[in-house]
Amino acid sequence: MSTSIRGVFAASLLASCALAAAPAYADDATSPPPAIKVSANVALTTDYRFRGVSLSGGDPAIQGGITVSHKSGFYVGTWSSSLASGAPVDLNGDGKFGTVYGNQELDLFGGWTGNLTPGLTLDGGLLYYDYPDGHEGRGNYFEPYASISGTVGPAKLKLGAAYAWHQASLGHDDNLYVYGNVDIGIPHTPFTVSGHVGYTDGVLAPPFLAGTSDKTGFDYSIGASATVYGPLSVGVAYIGVDGPSIDSYTNDTVVGTLTASF
Secondary structure, X not given: OOXXXXXXXXXXXXXXXXXXXXXXXXXXXXXXXXXXXXXXXXXXXXXXXXXXXXXXXXXXXXXXXXXXXXXOOEEEEEEEEEOXXXXXXXXXXXXXXXXXXXXXXXXXXXXXXXXXXXXXXXXXXXXXXXXXXXXXXXXXXXXXEEEEEEEEOOEEEEEEEEEEEEEHHHOOEEEEEEEEEEEEEOOOOOEEEEEEEEEEEEOOOHHHHOOOOOOEEEEEEEEEEXXXXXXXXXXXXXXXXXXXXXXXXXXXXXXXXXXXXO
């Protein structure tokens, strides 16, 4: 899954570290890996960008997630981020004011990942976007996803897609998102350079969200990250989208992120 089925979702599924409390004996070296693994991360980012569009109003966001995976390849998890909720409005015309999304996004997901062939990995599942303090679940929706990843020389490549079918929270419309990622580790350094390009066809397209009638559009990013100390890593990326440039929403920007992974 990073900064992406979303740029930000794929990055949240990081491998956990095992700590040995006693010296390793010969039998330990041949012990099978644990059936269940738990990984977690917490991050502070200067701007929560979802497929290029800011969901934190251009302000910093606190994020974190946890994933429980089984040796069979099946996994479940959750990920959350703070949001910019926007000004309350009377959505039902009944004098009860609220916001569609509230101040928090809570994602719930489950799926399976495993090797199709040596060096080629499939990952697929279902993601549910939930907004706990939003207005009557108007922003909640489901989105199945799938990706294939592999390595070519020093580059790690991923191609993926996510499709949200017609749902009330999407205006009874649908949305297709396809993307490609590349990550290249620089030899003998802690640095990795990354690139991403995504294409949206549907109601979540950046130009449509910016107020045009165009329901198609690209988002892209290029950046670098590095492990700085133990579980801590830092990253910086330049992010842009198609369509009108709205400050703190669909404008091009540079985003920095500090992440601790466990």
